[in-house]
Amino acid sequence: MEPKISEKAWNPELEKNILKQWEEEKIYEFIPENENFTIDTPPPYPSGRPWHIGAAAHYSQIDMIARTARMAGKNVYFPIGIDRNGLPVELYTEKKHNIRMRETQRDEFLNLCREALDDLEAEMILIMKNLGISGNFANYYRTDSEEYRSLTQATFIELWNRGEVYLANRPNNYDWVSGTTIADAEITYEDIPTKLVYMKFKIQDTDKEIIIASTRPELLCACKTIIVNPEDERYTQYIGKNIIVPITNAEVKLRTHHSAQQEFGSGAVMVCSYGDQNDVALFREFEMEEIVAIGLDGKMTEAAGEYAGLKPKQARTKIIEDLESKGFVEKIEDIVHRTPVSERSKIPIEIIPMEEYYLKQKDSVEKMKKLGQEIKFHPPMHKQILMNWLESISIDWPISRRRFYGTEIPIWYCKSCSEPHVPEPGKYYKPWAEEAPFDKCTKCGKSEFVGEERTFDTWMDSSVSPLFVSKFNRDKEFFDKVYPTTIRPQAKDIVRTWLYYTLLRCEQLTGKKPWSEAWIMGYGLDEKGMKMSKSKGNAIDPLPVIEKLGADTFRFWSASEINHGYDFRCNEQKIESTKKFLSKLWNVSRFLSSFPVIESGNVNPTDKWILAELDNLVKECKKGYEEYNFFVPAIAIREFTWNLFAAHYIEMVKARAYGIGFSDEERDGAIFTLHKTLSTILKLLAPITPFITEYLWKELYSKESIHRQLQVEPESLEDQSSITKEITEFNSLVWNEKKKQNLSLKDTISIEIPDNLKSYKNDLKSMHNLA
Structure with missing residues (x-):
């Protein structure tokens, strides 16, 4: 029989066609329902060359969270954003154009920053798409957009009006290179x-x-x-x-x-x-x-x-x-x-005394500790980073910065008496460039104002990301359905900043914690175990690796190499080596494509054995996916597929599947089991390697995307792990004996089948050509 899959190897070029299909079919489109799974996706920062390979691994696993939730039957909202505020782009712009921020017209400098960000952002979006990230790219947001900045300013105005913000001259941490608190x-x-x-x-x-x-x-x-x-x-x-x-x-x-x-x-x-x-x-x-x-x-x-x-x-x-x-x-x-x-x-x-604006946080520490205890951390050990930080807070948060590229603090001061005035929320204000939206000072009645020139700490913007993606104060019906969000995925180095500040700000503004779960990833390290960074020059650019090896190879490396929550080393040779598993999966699928898909069949003891092992695999994967620890399913699926299904079961039933020396009923039992096992493997693997599983699924099992299927549930079959040990040891014994006698695997050999394996006698005899 000719295999239905004619190509002899998986071609990563096929990923581009699959990406196009997903886009045309809108299979990841989000329509809010009463219950939703909302991801507070970290908006990456395009400064210098966007992303190193560790960051790409991080985002590929965030996508695995989204795909896992969809296959668990959840309605997934997976927003995508780009963080475009703050110091890094200013430093990049200064270096690129050989200029100084404070010696350049502010408007001119801001335009140069925007241009730099646009170029870097385009490459970042390309990397994310090529990785197969299933987010909402059609409506991705930017933290420097007028809409986003107006939200940051509106939240500040609300807290100002409630007395949560004050101005004080205090000793502050001062970075004299960047010229700001x-x-x-x-x-x-x-x-x-x-x-x-x-x-x-x-x-x-x-x-x-x-x-x-x-x-x-x-x-x-x-x-x-x-x-x-x-x-x-x-x-x-x-x-x-x-x-x-x-x-x-x-x-x-x-x-x-x-x-x-x-x-x-x-x-x-x-x-x-x-x-x-x-x-x-x-x-x-x-x-x-x-x-x-x-x-x-x-x-x-x-x-x-x-x-x-x-x-x-x-x-x-x-x-x-x-x-x-x-x-x-x-x-x-x-x-x-x-x-x-x-x-x-x-x-x-x-440490220099400076006049800055402060947001009250000291009085909220105990409340933050309580909320922190309510959040489920994946892995649990990283909750301690938050708790340690909360223990160390001794002053309120200085939120004003003396920089240009950031959200402006929306304050005008009376030119006569210096009384500060904040406007009504709802639009984006640039006090340094705009007339004051007031007729006269509320204190002295004069009509001339001076606009504030400082900007916010960039975490003032980032900390409202769950509110922005939920359309806080813009669409109440949408907000009520998707907020609080479900999960915050992020790296461990910004637990004390992004995670903490989001917890603080969202509770201040909504009275609720912004998410119920936090998923924390370790650092991407180089081959020597040093933290990867663009400034050190030891960062690997992910785009050439993805284009050369394919997203699925990269993603499977990410899942199988990284034990969730721990730091991991990046090595291109290791990434390339994971391609071998995809080749094995392709070869197995191509072989099985020779046989028609059978919906049911009478299974014999050999079939029952592999189905019991498959059920154990489903249980193991379910455990890993529930914790969003993709290392667990990746290792389990590779081990089962390569070392049990392909190496033992397929070899045992090959003759039966072809109907050589077996009845039609026995043949159909083998074919049914082969396809049930492969289709289950594809579903289990789909969140990790979405491209190859999509292609094989559509070729063999359905015209509907695998990513619209529900994940397989355990059937609670009787455990047969003791039989597994005996079968694999007997097979190894026969193979070693043939090697000793200089026989090929197809040659006849006379070896007695043990009594405890008599139920598998016919399949073992045909497999090994036993006399």
Whole structure:
């Protein structure tokens, strides 16, 4: 019999035709019902070359979530968005055009940013489509659209009117490279080599001195007090005395505080404005007047005296030299210091007092903890990232940024009395470029206004993504059907930012948590185990890999390589090696296409055995899919298909399926079982490899898409795993014996079938040509 499938191998070029069919048939079209499965899809950010291979693996698995839910009978809403706000595109635009943002007309700079984003976005959309992502591309959104930005502004206006936003001048994390405040959540910590300088501070009116160890001697000019631990007996007699600061000769008091660590350095600590967050807290507690030692340009201010104008690192080197030459240094140690670094610019941050807008969050921490406990995390271990972050929150969220490409803060100030005014929500406002939508000041009655020039922290936009896709305040009927959304898929590195801020903002605005489940993925690493990033130059571009090997090969690698929630290594050779499984699946399907599909048949013990094993496979896959852990079904399906179905069962029933030496009834039992097994494998595999399963399904079983089928449910058949071991061991015994005797697999051999396998005698005899 000629196989119905004539092609001898799966051709990834067929994926393009299948993509076109899906688009024409609109098989992923979403029409809201009373119950919906809504995915709060992460809008990827096109900065520089869009995406590395780890990100593409992440999004292919998000698509597996959508396909799994559809085959579970759920009405899936799978929106697609592109995140186009914030610092990365500004830095990319500056580098591409060799310009400086603050030296360029704002309108001109914004246009250059938009053009850059458009080009990068087009490639990103192409990658997503080529991956077979089944989202709503026809209506994909952009976070820099007027519609999206007007929502961000409307939510701010509502919170402003409720008193949840305030203006304050406080010490802030400052990224002097990008020239803006950043939130605690945008800081990472790196171990950086530095010098720990043991400095001699004289005790006034004595010939005594105390030694103070610091990694930041350039802040001596901002030192306002010295602290020691109250239990540190070395300093008891000097508490309350004046201490002379070296170089500056300023007089400061020695006091006690529990935060001083007796075991670090000498146990005595200088408190400066501002070396670290502990300094910030101590300045507030002691109500001390700050000295601004570092300016917005990232250089030492006039307060630093002769070191003014130097960058902190330069000032540190110079002041150490001066301390040594004047005899103020006891010793210097080379250490590795855990240093706060800007996540964006990768430069150590400074703490500088600045006037910014804050959104209240401290009072919501306990409520966020409660909501966090209600959310089901996949895998559960990553819930702790959120809980640890909530434990660390000590200040409200600074939400204003001194950048250009972002959603503008919709405030105008009275030119006369500086009273802030916010407009009515509903449209997108650009205060820096537009006339104020007010006739007169509500406080003094004057009619001239000045528009706010700052923008929001980009997380102010991203944190309302579930509200935007649900058409919050735009379509109440639609919103009521799809919100709260069902699941938030995202990477683990933005749990403390995107996940937390979304939880906070959506609860503030709706009184509900935005989703009931969170699906968290690990990092894509390079071959050496280093985190992949475009800035490090170790990122693999996914598009050439997908075009060369096909999306299904890439997707199956993603599922079979990545144990959900853990970091994973990316290697193109490994991706290519997974193609072998698709070839095996194709060969099995091509062989089975020689036989007609039979709806029922009388099955013999061999058929019952493989159907029982198939039922175990269904159970295993169901378990994995319910947890959205695609590693589980991918490994189970490959193992079953390759090492059991193809290697043992098909070989055992091949002669019977052809009707050689068997009755028609026995033949039909084999053919029925072969097709039932293959059709089940295709359904189980469809969420992971949507192209090849679609093609084979339509060729063999139905003209309707496999992605419109319901997933197979377990039949609770009797477990026959003990028989499996005996069958596979007997088959291996025969194959090894033939190899020993230098016989081909088709040659006759005389080997006794064990008594416990007598039920399978006829199939085993025909398989091995037993005498």
